[in-house]
Amino acid sequence: DKSSIQTCGTCGGSGQVRKVTNTFLGQMQTVTTCPTCNGNGTAITAKCGSCKGEGRVYGEETVTLDIPAGVQDGMQLSVGGRGNAGERGGPNGDLIILIEEEAHKELQRDGLNVAYELHISFPEAVFGTQAEVPTIDGRAKIKIPAGTQSGKIFRLKGKGFPEVNGYGRGDQLVQVNVWTPQHVSSEEKAMLEKMADSNNFKPN
Structure with missing residues (x-):
């Protein structure tokens, strides 16, 4: 009912109130928003x-x-006019959305790049192999050349995250780790001991 809307008796309709404070320098006047309206x-x-x-x-x-x-993770998105309604018909606020990124069980994010650890066997490191790795786009094949050392990093161009509202994508970095068996048979142990005597199996 519009008849119930009247001029504020506290500020006289100005929306502001003045407060006078006595200090040792004299009187100081401040203007603040009316607490009533x-x-x-x-x-x-x-x-x-x-x-x-x-x-x-x-x-x-x-x-x-x-x-x-x-x-x-941590980015904010704003949706205009979908926040709280304004008082007495005023404009609506904005809806602020905070992005929380859920961790992946295999892939790790580093900015626009993606990191993945690929474990291969000792024979695969010696002879080379072709492996299949997960990416954010699905499975991808990667060729591991013969003689690959543990810790070697291969780069899959364009397999990372796209730039937000931009162009280009990051890469996926695949780090090769050579898996060492914890249990070997007597026959395998004899073969390894024989290889250990060869200069080909000694670090350069």
Whole structure:
């Protein structure tokens, strides 16, 4: 009811109040927002039982939005006009969405790049092999050349994350780790002992 909206008696409709404080330097005057009308300049005498005169009530709403590719943990997205409703018909606020990135069980993110550890056997390191590794786009094949050392890093170009609202993608870095068996048979042990005597199996 518009008849219940009247000029605020505290600020006289200006939306501001002046406060005079006595100090040792003399009187100081400050201007602040009126605490009664919150700067609106009007006061409601007969307030609505649901909104208490604010013109808004609490509620929940489901919002659907597109998340751009490449977002990272800690980034914020803003949806204009989908936040809290403004008081007494004022403009709505914005909805701020904080991105929390769930960790992957195999891949690790490093900015736009992706890191992955590939474990291969000793014979595979010696003779070379072709392995299949997971990427954010699915499975990809990678060729491991003969004589690959443990710790060697191979780069899969363009297999990383895309830049947010930009161009280009990061890479996937595949680090090779040679797996060492903990248990060997007597026959395998004899073969390894024989190889240990060869200069080909000694570090350069």
